[in-house]
Amino acid sequence: MTQPLTASAAEVPSRLPRVALVGVHGFGERHLANLDRLAAAGALDLVAVADPRPPADGKLDPGVEVFPSLDELLAAGTEPDVVIISTPIQTHAPLALAALKAGANVYLEKPPVASMEQYLEVLAAAASAGRLVQVGFQSLGSEAFPAIEALVAAGEIGEVRGLSATGLWLRTQSYFKRSRWAGKRSLNGTDVVDGVVTNALAHAVATGLRLAGARTVSDVASVETDLYRANDTESDDTSVVRVRTRGTGLVGGPVLTCALTLCAPVQSAPAVTIYGTLGQLTLFYTEDRVEITTPQGVRTETFGRTDLLENLLSAGSEEDLLSPLSGVGAYVAVLEAIRTAEAPRLIHPDYVTWEGEGDDAHPLVHGIASLIRRAALGQATFAELGAPWTDVAADSGAALSNLPEFRVNGTPVATLQDGTRIRPTSSPRPYLHPVRTLAGTVVTDHVPEDHVWHLGAGVAIQDVDGINFWGGRTYTRDAGAYVWRKDHGRILTESVDHSDGQRREQLSWLGPDGSPILREQREWRWAAVGHSAWKLTLDFTLQSATGRPVLLGSPGSNGRPQGGYGGFFWRLPKVGDATIWTPDSRGEDAVHGTAAPWLAWSGTFDAGTAGAAHVTGDPGLGHPATLVFLASPQAPDPWFVRHSGYPGVGLSLAWDAPVTAAPGNRVHRTVTVLVTDGFLATQDIEQLISTLGEPA
Incomplete structure (x- = not known):
């Protein structure tokens, strides 16, 4: 049957x-x-x-x-x-x-x-x-994520110091004409919040937040925005967003700096980088490609990706989703910060070049690739980096801050930064930047790509009883190399007496735990010297704040030959055709490590001029200037000079041996710098010094 x-x-x-x-x-x-x-x-x-x-x-x-x-x-x-x-x-x-x-x-x-x-x-x-x-x-569907988590957890790049998300994209006018809402912050009273951070390169932000361990709204401690536009739009196309996370997972609350633009000269693959104490790891998320850099070299791994729709179809619960709505609250916190921020500031047209015609035309912001890299490495905004178009915005009435200025006969020649917004691993401290000649040529640099912890003109010491007040890696005798350590201090301004031509400050040098290590009395003085020169004097006295002797050292005193930097330091910008000399020697190798009454640095300063008064018509071809550094009369400190690797000048407190700041033994130095337009010869310098009543 x-x-x-x-x-x-x-x-x-x-x-x-x-x-x-x-x-x-x-x-x-x-x-x-x-x-x-x-x-x-x-x-x-x-x-x-x-x-x-x-x-x-x-x-x-x-x-x-x-x-x-x-x-x-x-x-x-x-x-x-x-x-x-x-x-x-x-x-x-x-x-x-x-x-x-x-x-x-x-x-x-x-x-x-x-x-x-x-x-x-x-x-x-x-x-x-x-x-x-x-x-x-x-x-977020990339299989690179669990692999990256495993690499970081295994200590492949050491301890995580921070993250960046960078994007250099190019968008034409047709991109902003594709719909009514494109480039809008709102439309007919309804929020849109289009922009480079929230839409075009939103994946960079979301990817960076996920790698930072920030998923929910509560994982975000704060969001700082620095928004600009070169296009005729409402929304931003060139921005930095700095997200301070609380973090509960893998990397424990690092800072994520998102530096993004749609105004690049050419389009490149966007990336998220995790910076560690032993190396770094970069995810090129559009390619699912990971580049791991360690002391052993560089290697690349490529991963597959799960389609998010397939993931949704197969999910039995929210825990199965790779990109759940509940897991992008941190991203929405960034979007909300941009939505409620002031409208993006227009980048002055003199800093933008348009290429192409009609709908194919696109803006190119001058120097944007370098600024993006500096922002990422230094965890800094465009305004903090001093991008020239941010100065223009401030001069037009949208001032970002009220920083003290030094003026000579009414001309601003230096701006004092308090350093409080400098990242912790760069040893935050007060410094001068920009410093200008009387004609407006900028002769300092700060947060440069090569050493983002170099900060204008000021005082910095790498080893103060084992605490790094210089920034970056620390050279140790045991390692015989530079290593990242959690040893960075910071210098805070306690009190100020500022008058015309003089500024007195009381400073505290604080260790990583906030305890005082040194107290400093610092005095700045500035005055005209003729029609094309002015002088800047820095006088500082360091004394122990611990009640016991404090050793002031350097890489040189810790075993690195010719590495005796620390004390007064002046970071220069790019200088073309540089000439470096003292009364008896000429050239970097010859003057480095020598004691001489003065050291001169002459050349073409390609940083050019800064400020609205110098924008229009500036060809950017460089500007001749000479800096003359007068040695401290208190001690025959050797000159520390760098040119081939980066441009910088200092007077070494501890060339090859530490000095001691004891309760009864203060360390006192005075340095004077003559800042002049044009090229000077030795005879000009000696004549100029003689007018100051100083020995040449």
């Missing part, structure tokens, strides 16, 4: 997930291609699309229904299991709420919302409906 065929529930083929796509143009076309791929593989059934502009004939399979809106799609009884939302930013939240209310899971393109209020509303709606929301940060 033939028995009727029966099948168990497990043998009955399950219904394919029903998917609807909202928004078929722009990035929606990529979703259509992916849906075609997955449908062909038998992973889903595309049942409907919604767009006020229907797709072209033949774009969809005959069985796919087309609607002008999501509301009409849902009202027609299509009952999608998943709704993909790839529409203008300002529509994301209301469409997501409608899809969740209809009982669908949601794939929400980035940025997921346009405000923190919307984020919390959608988050609550998803929890109430018991539905899942995946956010389209595709990079």
Whole structure:
């Protein structure tokens, strides 16, 4: 007897997930291609699309229904299991709420919302409906993430010091004409928050936050924004965002600095870098490529990627999602900071070159590639770096801060930075920058790419009883090399007496734990010397704040030959055709380590001029200037000179042996610098010095 065929529930083929796509143009076309791929593989059934502009004939399979809106799609009884939302930013939240209310899971393109209020509303709606929301940060599907976590946890790059997200992209005028909302902060009173940070290079921010261990809103301690635009838009196209995280996981609350632009000369792969004490690790997230740099060399690994829609279709709970809405709260905190920030400042047109014609035209911000690198390495904003277009913004009335200035006959010649915004591993301290000639030529540099802890003109010592007040790595006798250590101190200004031509300061040198190590009395004096020169005098006295002797050392006193820097130091900008000499010697090698009454540095300072008065017509070809450093009369400290590696001059307190600041033995030095326009010869210098009443 033939028995009727029966099948168990497990043998009955399950219904394919029903998917609807909202928004078929722009990035929606990529979703259509992916849906075609997955449908062909038998992973889903595309049942409907919604767009006020229907797709072209033949774009969809005959069985796919087309609607002008999501509301009409849902009202027609299509009952999608998943709704993909790839529409203008300002529509994301209301469409997501409608899809969740209809009982669908949601794939929400980035940025997921346009405000923190919307984020919390959608988050609550998803929890109430018991539905899942995946956010389209595709990079978070990379298999590089667990590999990176394992590498860092294993100590491959040592302890994490910080992270950066960098992006040098190029966007033409057509990019901002592609839709009404492009380049807008709001549209008809509705938040849009388009921009380089929140949209174009949002993946860089989201990737950086994930690697920093920041997922939720509470993982973000603060967000600082420095927003600019070269295009005729409302939104930013060239910005730095600095995120201080609390961190609960792998890297424990580091700072993430996002330095991003759409105004680069050429487009390059964006990247997120984790900086460690033994090396660094860079994820080129669009390529799923990781570059690991350690003392053993550089190696590259490439990883696969899980499609976020496939991940959503297979997920049984939120914990299974690679980019859940609940896991991008830190990103929304950044978006909210930008939404509520002042409108981006316009970059002065003199610092922008336009290339191309018509819709293919695009702006190129001068020097942007170097500024992006410096911002990332120094954890600094464009304003803190002193990008010239930020000076223009300040001069036009949008002052970023009220920093003390030194003026000679009404001309600003130096600005005093308090150093409080310098990253901790650069040993924050007060310093002068920019220092200018009377004609406006800038003769100092700070936070340069090669040594981001070099800060203008001031006082810095690498070894103060084992504490680094110089910044960067520390040279130790045991290692016989420079190593990253948690040994960085900071110098704080306690009191100030500022008058015309003179500034007296009381400073405290504090160790990593905040305990006082040294007290310093510092005095700056400045005055004109003729029509094309002025003099700057720095007088400083160091005394122990511990009640016991304090040793002041250097790499030289710790065993590094010719490395006796520490004390007075002046970091110069790029100088062309530089000539360096003393009364008896000429050239870097000849004067380095010698004691001489003065040292001169002459050349073409390519940093040019700064300030609005010098913007228009400045060809940027360099400006001749000469600096004359007069030795301290208190001790025959050797000159420390660098030119081939980087331009810098100092007087060494501890060339090859430490000096002691004891309760009854203060360390006192006076250094005078003559800052002149033009090229000077030895005879000119000696005549100039004689007018000061100083021995030549």
